[in-house]
Amino acid sequence: MARFRPVDHKDELSLVEHLDELRSRLVVTAICVGVALALCFWQNHLILAIANAPLGRRPVALSPTEPFLTTLTLSAYAALLITMPVLLYQLYAFVLPAFSPTERRVALPMLLMVPVLFIAGVAFGYFVILPKALQFLLSFNADVFEQQIRARDYYSFAAMSLFAVGVLFQIPVGVLAAVRLGLTTPRKLRKNRRYAILVIAILAMLLPGQDPITMTIAMVPLIVLYEASILLATALGRPPADVRDRAASAEGS
Secondary structure (H helix, E strand, C coil): CCCCCCCCCCCCCCHHHHHHHHHHHHHHHHHHHHHHHHHHHHCHHHHHHHHHCCCCCCCECCCCCHHHHHHHHHHHHHHHHHHHHHHHHHHHHHHHHHCCHHHHHHHHHHHHHHHHHHHHHHHHHHHHHHHHHHHHHHHCCCCCCCCCCEHHHHHHHHHHHHHHHHHHCCHHHHHHHHHHCCCCCHHHHHHCHHHHHHHHHHHHHCCCCCCHHHHHHHHHHHHHHHHHHHHHHHHHCCCCHHHHHHHHHHHHC
8 A cells, every 4th residue: 555644764664665655756746747747738838938938939840740749848848847846845755754853954954945946946047047048049140040940959958958057056955965964164165165166157057058148147146046055054054963073073083
């Protein structure tokens, strides 16, 4: 029988029970994604209008089956974006019982930040990064090239860009986790700020657009998030006493 009740840290489950727990959460996730996919495909004209807005034109299709298959693919992208908080919660609910109460106090605030930051990153990517990147890319040597934007390629580019920005917005989670686990301190983070900016620049360069406009626009909020995460770590990131003791004993040995 599938397990849907929360598992406590003290519960001792067999391998079969762990697999049953995983299956239950996968079923819930699949149902949520399926419902979201059906909803997005039902409202595919709205999804297409939202996706085409940054482009400012209708992309072209090059085969008889491409409109249907591309609409289905775009609906799947939209369904994943919509259900991402549910997916993250299911992952959190499955993994959290493995943590001790102390580790849970460390992990809980960060795990709650993940969906919020992801949604903020996707919104920033859609309203700021994607329009500027498209404006630069489509105007580059526009007098030389006759551009026909293929629907399948454009929607894949847009979806990957939004997912990538949502993931990059997780910087405060990583910084706060490192401080709460005693791996670093806010003082060290401030001291190594220039190295962090270099890493941020490399990450921004890896965005799907790979153009200087996308890179520069993406770097600004990431640097702001890094500085904000230092302030947050200073206020809330002090590791628990037992974590500090373990870190001190490890340094002493």
